[in-house]
Amino acid sequence: MMSIQKQEKIFKALSDKNRLRILKMLQKKSLCVCEITEILKLAASTVSQHLSILSDAGLITGDKDGKWINYRLNLQPEDNSITSALLYVQMILENDEIIKNDLNMISDIDRNKLCCR
Numbered sequence: 001m002m003s004i005q006k007q008e009k010i011f012k013a014l015s016d017k018n019r020l021r022i023l024k025m026l027q028k029k030s031l032c033v034c035e036i037t038e039i040l041k042l043a044a045s046t047v048s049q050h051l052s053i054l055s056d057a058g059l060i061t062g063d064k065d066g067k068w069i070n071y072r073l074n075l076q077p078e079d080n081s082i083t084s085a086l087l088y089v090q091m092i093l094e095n096d097e098i099i100k101n102d103l104n105m106i107s108d109i110d111r112n113k114l115c116c117r
Helices: 004-013 017-028 033-040 044-056 080-091 097-108
Strands: 060-065 068-073
Touching: 004 044, 004 080, 017 033, 017 044, 017 060, 017 068, 017 080, 017 097, 033 044, 033 068, 033 097, 044 060
Parallel strands: none
Antiparallel strands: 060 068
């Protein structure tokens, strides 16, 4: 069973529109910081902070791949509360124009060009 503090981290992680956008993008595929930064049009440090909050809540994981860290949804969470939160996120905002635009942009992003600027 999860503590109330851990539950609070999950709810806080879900309480920001940019973190919701990140989670929706990660439903489509794993992404690195530079790809997420390009889509959200935020500073890399801000995106890293959002990723840290999502990771601390147990919603995402990151795997090192050469010079990149690939962030993805946590598909093997330690608690069912995380699974439930991710299922909830999966079911919401499908018709939101911002989310649709974000998901369309993912197809056109080339990390090799972005990260070498």
